[in-house]
Amino acid sequence: MSAFDELYQEIIMDHYRSPRNTARLDHIPQALAHENPTCGDSLKLEVVVGDGEKLERVRFDGKGCAISTASASLMTEQVQGLSVAEARKLAGSFIRALRGEESVDVLDGMGDLVAFKGLTSFPVRVKCATLAWHALLVTLPGN
Amino acid sequence: MMGPRTVEDVRRDFPLLERLIGGKALAYLDNAATSQKPREVLDAIRVYYEQSNANVHRALHTLGEEATAAFEEARRKVQRFLNAEKPSEIVFTRGTTEAINLVASAWGSQELKTGDMVLLTEMEHHSNLVPWQLACARGGSRLGFIPVEADGTLDLDKLERSWDPRTRLVALTHMSNVLGTINDVKAVAALAHRHGALVLVDGAQSVPHFPVDVQDLDCDFFAFSSHKMCGPMGIGALYGKERILDAMPPWMGGGEMIRAVWPEKSTWNDLPWKFEAGTPNVEGAVGLGTAIDYLHGLEFRSIAAWEEELSRHAYQALSAADGVTLYGSAPRRGPVFSFTLGSIHAHDVAQFLDKEGIAVRAGHHCAQPLMRKLGVPATVRASLSFYNTFSEIDRLAAALEGALRFYA
Numbered sequence: 113m114s115a116f117d118e119l120y121q122e123i124i125m126d127h128y129r130s131p132r133n134t135a136r137l138d139h140i141p142q143a144l145a146h147e148n149p150t151c152g153d154s155l156k157l158e159v160v161v162g163d164g165e166k167l168e169r170v171r172f173d174g175k176g177c178a179i180s181t182a183s184a185s186l187m188t189e190q191v192q193g194l195s196v197a198e199a200r201k202l203a204g205s206f207i208r209a210l211r212g213e214e215s216v217d218v219l220d221g222m223g224d225l226v227a228f229k230g231l232t233s234f235p236v237r238v239k240c241a242t243l244a245w246h247a248l249l250v251t252l253p254g255n
Numbered sequence: 256m257m258g259p260r261t262v263e264d265v266r267r268d269f270p271l272l273e274r275l276i277g278g279k280a281l282a283y284l285d286n287a288a289t290s291q292k293p294r295e296v297l298d299a300i301r302v303y304y305e306q307s308n309a310n311v312h313r314a315l316h317t318l319g320e321e322a323t324a325a326f327e328e329a330r331r332k333v334q335r336f337l338n339a340e341k342p343s344e345i346v347f348t349r350g351t352t353e354a355i356n357l358v359a360s361a362w363g364s365q366e367l368k369t370g371d372m373v374l375l376t377e378m379e380h381h382s383n384l385v386p387w388q389l390a391c392a393r394g395g396s397r398l399g400f401i402p403v404e405a406d407g408t409l410d411l412d413k414l415e416r417s418w419d420p421r422t423r424l425v426a427l428t429h430m431s432n433v434l435g436t437i438n439d440v441k442a443v444a445a446l447a448h449r450h451g452a453l454v455l456v457d458g459a460q461s462v463p464h465f466p467v468d469v470q471d472l473d474c475d476f477f478a479f480s481s482h483k484m485c486g487p488m489g490i491g492a493l494y495g496k497e498r499i500l501d502a503m504p505p506w507m508g509g510g511e512m513i514r515a516v517w518p519e520k521s522t523w524n525d526l527p528w529k530f531e532a533g534t535p536n537v538e539g540a541v542g543l544g545t546a547i548d549y550l551h552g553l554e555f556r557s558i559a560a561w562e563e564e565l566s567r568h569a570y571q572a573l574s575a576a577d578g579v580t581l582y583g584s585a586p587r588r589g590p591v592f593s594f595t596l597g598s599i600h601a602h603d604v605a606q607f608l609d610k611e612g613i614a615v616r617a618g619h620h621c622a623q624p625l626m627r628k629l630g631v632p633a634t635v636r637a638s639l640s641f642y643n644t645f646s647e648i649d650r651l652a653a654a655l656e657g658a659l660r661f662y663a
Contacts, residue, residue, distance in 0.1 A: 152632025177600035
């Protein structure tokens with residue numbers, strides 16, 4: 113597989129074409145949107161924490177490239193039902209792996225997120241894939 | 256044709272253009288970001304280090320004399336390149352950004368008073384916006400913006416009618432790095448001077464494409480970078496009218512910019528060295544001087560004629576391509592094409608093109624206020640140089656069709 117095909121894997125293209133857990137989040141002011149200044153991407157994130165500190169509902173609203181859209185979509189699926197602490201740990205680990213601060217093999221144990229392994233050949237795109245995750249870290253209670 | 260030479264022949268001057276990207280021939284269409292360098296420039300830098308390297312303006316030995324001569328000869332080449340009256344009006348800087356910061360800092364600190372206005376346009380690169388934000392924040396002055404019309408031009412009649420009498424300086428780009436618009440800076444200078452304001456021209460995008468005559472434009476400052484016009488990175492120049500530069504305080508302190516130093520105070524060197532603190536980028540100046548010689552060797556007339564042919568072809572190919580929306584339709588434009596492809600994000604388009612060996616820029620092009628005005632978060636930008644070919648443009652158009660299918 114070429115580096116390009118590694119990057120735009122089927123699973124990423126699927127989540128890009130039909131992103132999960134999207135909604136118009138007009139109740140969140142634009143000033144609280146998370147932005148990637150290099151590409152103009154903007155993303156609003158809603159996290160509802162229910163009983164037992166579990167993430168009950170995670171939705172996003174935003175415009176971005178295929179990588180950032182797919183990453184946000186996959187994230188909403190992956191963190192649903194996790195505890196706040198677990199979600200924080202997953203986000204930290206995912207971001208560190210993509211930045212090369214931790215072995216990328218850690219993605220093997222993260223379900224569909226393994227699709228982002230190909231991203232490590234494209235350092236410029238790391239910001240695209242981590243935007244939603246940074247947003248999550250900021251949005252989680254107790255930050 | 257570039258004078259007597261074909262494009263294929265000219266391309267052989269640029270070693271990097273022979274590179275393969277993922278097994279495909281490179282089509283380098285990101286020239287507004289930086290140009291590639293001809294072998295002559297690379298050789299000149301190597302020869303300088305192999306034969307004449309020494310510190311300038313100090314060493315009283317043969318090498319020091321040679322290095323100083325090479326550095327000052329490069330300054331005279333820049334002077335002739337811009338048709339400045341004197342070499343003392345040419346200050347070497349790291350590039351356009353530093354040149355503008357020099358003026359915003361040195362001229363701004365002395366001249367900008369509370370309530371004064373610095374007038375920019377809505378199409379400025381961040382390098383001709385943020386330094387003025389900083390200067391205004393320091394001095395209590397204001398920023399104004401000449402609006403960009405729908406076709407990507409500036410309306411000078413409107414400007415005349417809405418002129419703010421406190422305007423002290425108009426700083427504008429000679430050629431937009433997003434829209435390609437070539438602004439009539441000569442008319443802006445005449446207008447500004449009638450009202451007693453100065454004019455600074457950001458020439459980063461214009462100097463690679465057509466000859467510039469600062470005396471004819473009658474601008475007060477002109478800033479440009481070497482790396483977009485076949486020279487090395489890390490060097491550029493500020494042109495300023497002598498009497499204006501003379502009245503400005505220094506901006507960076509250090510060696511070379513002084514005449515005499517006491518523990519408590521110093522006096523300043525003559526122009527242009529007053530603004531050149533520290534050991535300068537001599538290899539850069541030598542490379543820039545060689546790049547100027549190289550461009551003159553190709554003849555600007557031929558460069559402009561070929562780039563116009565290329566532009567016409569690119570405009571036709573891109574306007575005919577499915578899903579492409581072009582931004583910027585000024586009557587006088589340089590070879591810069593910003594566009595979007597359907598609703599596909601510019602980064603995805605650029606990534607797809609890279610797979611085909613085609614290098615373009617995607618993003619906000621350091622012009623966020625303009626992008627907001629255009630209503631797009633990012634565009635793809637293909638920017639041409641005289642070493643580009645029709646076939647590279649055709650490859651771009653074909654690859655865009657592929658991208659449209661891939662991301663559908």
